[in-house]
Amino acid sequence: MSTKTPSKLEEILTAGHLAVTSECGPPRGSDPEDITKKAEMIRNHVDAINITDNQTSVTRLCSLAACVHLKMMGIEPTLQMVVRDRNRIALQSDILGAASFDIHNILCLSGDHQQFGDCPKGQNVFDIDSMQLIQTVRLMRDEGKFLGGDEIKRPPQMFVGAAANPFADPFEIRVPRLAKKIAAGVEFIQTQCIYNLDKFELWMKLACDRGLHEKVYILAGVTPFKSAGMAKYMKNRVPGMDVPDEVVKRMSGVPKEKQAEEGINICVESIQRLKEVEGVRGFHIMAIEWEEKVPEIVERSGLYPRPDIS
Amino acid sequence: MIVAEKKPIEEIIDQVKDFQKLLIAGCNECVTVCEAGGKKEVGILASALRMYFMNEGKKVEIDEVTLERQCDHEYLEEIRDRIDKYDAVLSLACGVGVQFMAEKYFSTPVFPGVNTCFMGAAEERGVWSERCQACGQCILGETAGICPISRCAKRLLNGPCGGSTKGKCEISKDLDCAWQLILDRLKELDRLDDYEKIMPIKDWSTERAGGPRKVVREDVRL
Numbered sequence: 001m002s003t004k005t006p007s008k009l010e011e012i013l014t015a016g017h018l019a020v021t022s023e024c025g026p027p028r029g030s031d032p033e034d035i036t037k038k039a040e041m042i043r044n045h046v047d048a049i050n051i052t053d054n055q056t057s058v059t060r061l062c063s064l065a066a067c068v069h070l071k072m073m074g075i076e077p078t079l080q081m082v083v084r085d086r087n088r089i090a091l092q093s094d095i096l097g098a099a100s101f102d103i104h105n106i107l108c109l110s111g112d113h114q115q116f117g118d119c120p121k122g123q124n125v126f127d128i129d130s131m132q133l134i135q136t137v138r139l140m141r142d143e144g145k146f147l148g149g150d151e152i153k154r155p156p157q158m159f160v161g162a163a164a165n166p167f168a169d170p171f172e173i174r175v176p177r178l179a180k181k182i183a184a185g186v187e188f189i190q191t192q193c194i195y196n197l198d199k200f201e202l203w204m205k206l207a208c209d210r211g212l213h214e215k216v217y218i219l220a221g222v223t224p225f226k227s228a229g230m231a232k233y234m235k236n237r238v239p240g241m242d243v244p245d246e247v248v249k250r251m252s253g254v255p256k257e258k259q260a261e262e263g264i265n266i267c268v269e270s271i272q273r274l275k276e277v278e279g280v281r282g283f284h285i286m287a288i289e290w291e292e293k294v295p296e297i298v299e300r301s302g303l304y305p306r307p308d309i310s
Numbered sequence: 311m312i313v314a315e316k317k318p319i320e321e322i323i324d325q326v327k328d329f330q331k332l333l334i335a336g337c338n339e340c341v342t343v344c345e346a347g348g349k350k351e352v353g354i355l356a357s358a359l360r361m362y363f364m365n366e367g368k369k370v371e372i373d374e375v376t377l378e379r380q381c382d383h384e385y386l387e388e389i390r391d392r393i394d395k396y397d398a399v400l401s402l403a404c405g406v407g408v409q410f411m412a413e414k415y416f417s418t419p420v421f422p423g424v425n426t427c428f429m430g431a432a433e434e435r436g437v438w439s440e441r442c443q444a445c446g447q448c449i450l451g452e453t454a455g456i457c458p459i460s461r462c463a464k465r466l467l468n469g470p471c472g473g474s475t476k477g478k479c480e481i482s483k484d485l486d487c488a489w490q491l492i493l494d495r496l497k498e499l500d501r502l503d504d505y506e507k508i509m510p511i512k513d514w515s516t517e518r519a520g521g522p523r524k525v526v527r528e529d530v531r532l
Contacts, residue, residue, distance in 0.1 A: 084464070088511070110471045113463050113481045124464065131468035132511045147511065165472035170493055173470075173505055180468065180506050192472060239473035239480035 004187075005141070007104035007159035008076045008309055009048040012282075013188065013217045017307045018275065019282030021078065021190065021219060022294050023050035026061035035066045036073060038291040043075050045298040046285070047306055048105055050078040050190070054085065057117025064094055068101050078161065079103050082111025087127040088136070088147055095140060099156030107161040107190065108133040112239075131184045134162055138185035160185060164218075165192035166203035167242035175206045182215045189216055190284040193223040193234070196242040197273055204279045213279030220274045223286045224293060225263035228252040264293060264300075271301040311340035311431070312404045313438045314347060314424040319358055322400065325421040329397035330369065332359070334423070335389070335411065336376035337403035344438055346424045347402025349376040355402070355423065380407025386414050393418055428460075446516025446523065452509065454495035461488035467509035 003010045012019050022042050027034035039049055049070055053063040067077035079098050081091065095106070110130045114122050128136065137160050139145055144155040162181050166174050178189070194200045200220070207213055225231045228251040235243035247266065254262045267285075274280050283303065287294050298304045326332055334352050342348025352374045363370040373396070378385040380403035393399075398419040401408045405426040412420040428440040443460040449467075450457060459465050463481045470489030473480025477490045496502050514520065 110464055110466065112473070115481050126465045127514065128511050129464070129466045129468050130471075131508060135508070135511075163472065168470065168472045169474050169476055169487070170470075170490060173493055176506050180508060183506070184508055239475055240471075 005104050005157040005159045006102070007048075007157075009078070009105050009188070010159040011309050012047050012307055015307070015309070017282075018280075018303060019048075019217070019219060020046045020285065020298055020303050020306060021048045021050060021282070022046045022285045022287065022291070023052055023078075023080075024066070024291060025052045025055055025289070026063065026066040028058070028060050030061060032069050035061070035069050039070050039073060039075055041291050042294040043073070045295040045304060045306065047282075048076040048078050050080050050107060050284070053080040053082045053109070053111070054117070055080075055112070057084070057112050057114045057119070059118055064098055064103075067098060067103050071101050071103060076105065077103055078105035078107055080107045080109060081133065082109045083126055083128055083130060083133050084111030084114065084124050087125050091128070091133065091136065092140065092146055095137060095156050095158070096152070099154070099158065102157075104158055105161060106137055106158045107163065108137065108186070109163055130162060131181060134160055134181060134184040134186050159187055161188040161190060162186045163192065164189045165240050166194075166200050167192055167196060168240040171199075171203075174203055175210065175212070178207055178212055178216070179210060182212060186216055189218045191218065191221040192240060193221050193286060194270060194274065195234075195247050196244050197270060199242060200274070201277055204277050208279045213281075217281040218279055219282040219284040220271075220277075220280050221284045221286060222267050222270055222274075222297075223288060224267035224290065224297065225251055225259070226290055227256070227259045227263070230263075264297060267297055268300045271297070271303070275301075311343055311429070312406070313344045313427045313430045313440075314341050314404050315427055316346050316351065316355075316402075316424055317422065319355075319362075322355070322421075322423055323359070323362060326359070326398060326400055327368075329419075331371045331373075331395060331397045332400060333373050333375060333389070333393075333396040333398075334359075334400045335380065335402065336374075337380045337401075337407050338376055338378045339381075341402060341404055341407075341424060342376075344432070347404075351402055352376055355400075377403075380404075381410050383410075383414070386410060390415075443517070445512075445514070446520075447513065449509070452504070452507075454492050454499060454501065456488060456491045456495060458488045458492065461486070461491070467512060 003014050024038045051063045051066040054060055063080050067079050070077040108130050114124050141156050144152045164178050231248045231251045234241050271283055285294055334356050336347050336349050336352035356372050356374050360372055393415050400421050400423045401411050402423040408422045429442040430438050430440040432438050440460050445459050462469055463479055470487055474487040479485040479487045
């Protein structure tokens with residue numbers, strides 16, 4: 001298969017390697033070192049780094065600017081873009097802005113509702129949805145056109161991604177929803193954090209039964225627990241998260257000072273098991289404010305060194 | 311119907327405390343049905359205000375009226391002959407009625423006695439919920455009769471999002487996920503395959519985004 005964009009991530013996936021991506025949350029301030037330091041820790045262990053876009057609706061340094069910082073470091077960024085905060089003018093404008101810095105990956109998302117964040121009294125936009133954002137980027141890239149129909153000079157060249165949550169309800173449409181995103185034009189998927197491996201494998205099997213794994217690159221999302229408290233929080237408080245009791249129990253079953261290590265163990269074991277699942281083409285490691293552990297996870301999972309593609 | 315909620319009495323007092331002659335005007339339509347601004351609520355509010363002003367030692371004259379509709383010239387005209395008797399009107403109609411009153415009686419101060427909330431229906435006695443945001447281009451035919459614009463917290467046309475859990479919305483366990491409802495009904499109608507049709511980007515120009523709206527029907531104009 002040939003690539004459609006200059007994205008390194010696309011090239012690695014197309015070449016048949018298991019890809020490894022990670023993410024960095026931008027700071028609640030303007031110090032670029034908050035991003036560059038995190039990125040420096042993981043740059044040799046991942047193929048691309050997502051920059052989150054005001055995740056959980058908490059105001060932060062913008063994803064685009066943070067991506068530019070990565071770009072200046074020679075690291076490949078993935079621009080996360082939510083449709084919560086921008087209308088179609090702003091979305092297209094930011095896509096062009098990113099393209100002007102040769103940012104070649106984009107992840108199209110809805111975004112958490114603003115009530116979870118620091119501005120619950122603010123408006124939301126949702127002019128288009130994540131499905132339609134996928135279509136928009138593909139239109140801009142493949143046809144070189146704006147939504148309004150006008151021609152774009154030097155269209156963006158972006159490898160188009162989206163999220164998939166196999167654990168949200170109703171389960172029966174989770175595979176049809178993936179099919180819908182593929183029909184909209186998505187090229188890679190980063191999944192929600194996987195703790196319920198059985199359920200993920202079922203979702204993946206149903207996707208393979210429809211041949212969807214041949215139409216999109218699926219990166220399995222993993223997040224190591226730092227503590228039993230975090231496991232409980234993720235289980236009970238984070239919408240759309242499925243943390244089985246036995247995982248919480250395993251975390252709680254070790255002394256506090258050993259819990260972080262146990263969290264990493266669980267994460268590495270999950271990756272090992274997921275590597276064997278048909279249709280899994282890579283991993284998206286979301287070590288939330290724990291970026292320093294990404295190299296260890298990648299190495300212990302046998303995903304290091306990363307393919308040398310220039 | 312248009313659903314409204316009574317404003318807190320403190321806020322109402324703050325608005326009208328400097329007037330001596332007050333007319334409290336109810337409306338016999340939606341706000342009567344949702345028990346926020348009909349004849350009954352006009353009476354209760356009038357009594358409460360009379361009591362408040364009496365305790366404060368203030369002499370304030372309060373009259374009551376409930377019009378058939380405050381969003382209609384014909385019924386608003388019914389108070390023309392006495393409107394000049396009042397220093398102010400406290401309207402318990404929805405925002406439409408309050409504004410129509412203000413337009414008609416240009417030199418009389420008008421204050422709202424309710425907060426207009428949404429277009430909705432009574433789910434049960436004492437519980438009202440939203441059903442329509444008047445986007446101006448109805449898509450209920452494609453969404454199994456359930457509106458994702460008014461009932462999904464993200465107005466997703468291609469939902470549900472990843473926050474849908476056990477049939478509930480990510481913002482509240484008390485709120486149904488609109489897309490769960492749509493899917494349940496698509497299934498019931500044997501139309502679940504329709505879920506995979508991608509709903510195109512919406513034209514919001516017929517919604518609030520397009521500016522204040524107007525419907526002109528030449529065929530029914532006089």
